[in-house]
Amino acid sequence: MNNVARWRGAVALVRDAVEHGSRAVQRIQIESARRPFGILERIPGVAEPTRVVHGVHDASVTAVHEAIRGVNVVVGATIDFALRRADKGSD
Amino acid sequence: MRVYGWGTVGQKLEHSLAILNGVLGDHLARTSNGLATTLSFVHQGAALSMDRSSLARAIPRPSRRIAVFVHGLMCTEQVWRMQDGSDYGSLLERDLGVTPLYLRYNSGRGIAENGAALADLLEALGDAYPDVIDEIIPIGFSMGGLVVRSACHTAQKEGHSWLSRIKRAIYIGTPHRGAPLERAGRFLVRTLRNVPDPYTRLIADIGDIRSLGLRNLGDADAWHPLSDWRHPVPLLPEIQHYLIAGALATDPWLALWFGDALVPLSSATADACGDIGAVALPPDHVKIFHAFAHMRLAHDPAVYAPIRGWCEAAA
Numbered sequence: 001m002n003n004v005a006r007w008r009g010a011v012a013l014v015r016d017a018v019e020h021g022s023r024a025v026q027r028i029q030i031e032s033a034r035r036p037f038g039i040l041e042r043i044p045g046v047a048e049p050t051r052v053v054h055g056v057h058d059a060s061v062t063a064v065h066e067a068i069r070g071v072n073v074v075v076g077a078t079i080d081f082a083l084r085r086a087d088k089g090s091d
Numbered sequence: 092m093r094v095y096g097w098g099t100v101g102q103k104l105e106h107s108l109a110i111l112n113g114v115l116g117d118h119l120a121r122t123s124n125g126l127a128t129t130l131s132f133v134h135q136g137a138a139l140s141m142d143r144s145s146l147a148r149a150i151p152r153p154s155r156r157i158a159v160f161v162h163g164l165m166c167t168e169q170v171w172r173m174q175d176g177s178d179y180g181s182l183l184e185r186d187l188g189v190t191p192l193y194l195r196y197n198s199g200r201g202i203a204e205n206g207a208a209l210a211d212l213l214e215a216l217g218d219a220y221p222d223v224i225d226e227i228i229p230i231g232f233s234m235g236g237l238v239v240r241s242a243c244h245t246a247q248k249e250g251h252s253w254l255s256r257i258k259r260a261i262y263i264g265t266p267h268r269g270a271p272l273e274r275a276g277r278f279l280v281r282t283l284r285n286v287p288d289p290y291t292r293l294i295a296d297i298g299d300i301r302s303l304g305l306r307n308l309g310d311a312d313a314w315h316p317l318s319d320w321r322h323p324v325p326l327l328p329e330i331q332h333y334l335i336a337g338a339l340a341t342d343p344w345l346a347l348w349f350g351d352a353l354v355p356l357s358s359a360t361a362d363a364c365g366d367i368g369a370v371a372l373p374p375d376h377v378k379i380f381h382a383f384a385h386m387r388l389a390h391d392p393a394v395y396a397p398i399r400g401w402c403e404a405a406a
Contacts, residue, residue: 004125005125006108006125006126007125008125009119009124009125009126009127010125010126011126012122012125013119013124013126016118016122024296025292028289028290028293031289032289032290035140061233
């Protein structure tokens with residue numbers, strides 16, 4: 001196994017870690033917020049606006065993590081491409 | 092033959108990769124990650140090609156007896172190295188003229204997968220070795236012993252010719268009855284998963300990242316179709332089996348339960364000379380070292396003495 005293959009492996013591993021880490025944190029943030037929102041959503045008067053805020057919260061959390069994962073894929077693919085080119089150049 | 096002599100930085104990197112492979116090796120292999128270790132014999136830190144000329148270059152004076160060293164979880168062949176730079180293999184070569192070969196493998200893959208790969212490698216070795224092979228002595232440390240057992244069973248199932256050359260096998264600190272620490276970890280993860288809290292479940296998720304090889308250790312899962320928690324693959328009756336175990340405590344009960352801190356004595360000695368499957372082990376096939384921690388068993392001159400004795404004896 002040459003060094004470039006190992007570097008590419010390390011990049012792939014970091015990419016996997018960011019992907020899985022982001023999904024785990026997203027799930028935690030949404031699940032943690034569900035409890036206080038759930039309580040407020042049972043109180044007459046504030047229930048309706050709370051539902052709206054809850055929806056906005058979940059959507060924004062999802063959007064942030066989707067963005068993180070998207071950047072992760074692009075950066076990972078770019079580094080991988082550069083490493084492959086470097087490997088071909090050294091042959 | 093010595094396998095060492097490469098730089099310290101290289102050794103540290105290889106050791107770090109071995110730990111990574113032990114923890115995530117099944118994921119690395121599944122995703123064809125370049126960090127995944129490929130199962131091979133290594134010479135001076137590099138994988139040996141299974142062709143006659145490469146082997147002839149690496150082994151200038153091949154003997155007809157080979158000792159195959161199989162390391163444990165999260166290790167490389169460096170685990171065999173003693174302080175003076177020698178190892179059981181180089182000492183066997185010096186004392187008995189046995190040619191040592193050191194295996195390196197991805198210890199995070201399932202034990203059965205590594206066993207099957209080792210079986211294929213040994214079959215290829217028979218064709219590529221520069222001399223006739225009269226005997227192969229597998230010497231497995233910790234998980235390596237289970238990989239050896241699994242390889243023997245694969246060879247029996249597939250009808251490999253190398254199995255007939257195995258007359259004796261030596262297991263050092265091998266958890267024949269499984270490793271309770273892994274079972275405790277599994278129980279802890281299951282408990283955490285049942286707690287209705289997202290943070291606790293995250294901890295359980297992190298705990299569940301551990302590799303298939305690590306999980307297999309809990310039940311000594313050397314070959315799936317035959318394994319259950321008490322009886323993994325039975326030892327083959329055609330082979331003389333020798334067991335070495337360590338015990339940190341001198342108290343017999345503590346030693347039995349805690350053994351060398353990772354493997355209990357009852358697991359490493361297959362219940363103190365009891366049978367594993369169909370084979371009853373004579374008492375002189377089991378050697379227990381007191382005040383020995385698990386890793387020390389792989390590289391201590393005192394442990395070499397019985398290994399030499401067993402290799403010297405007519406099989």
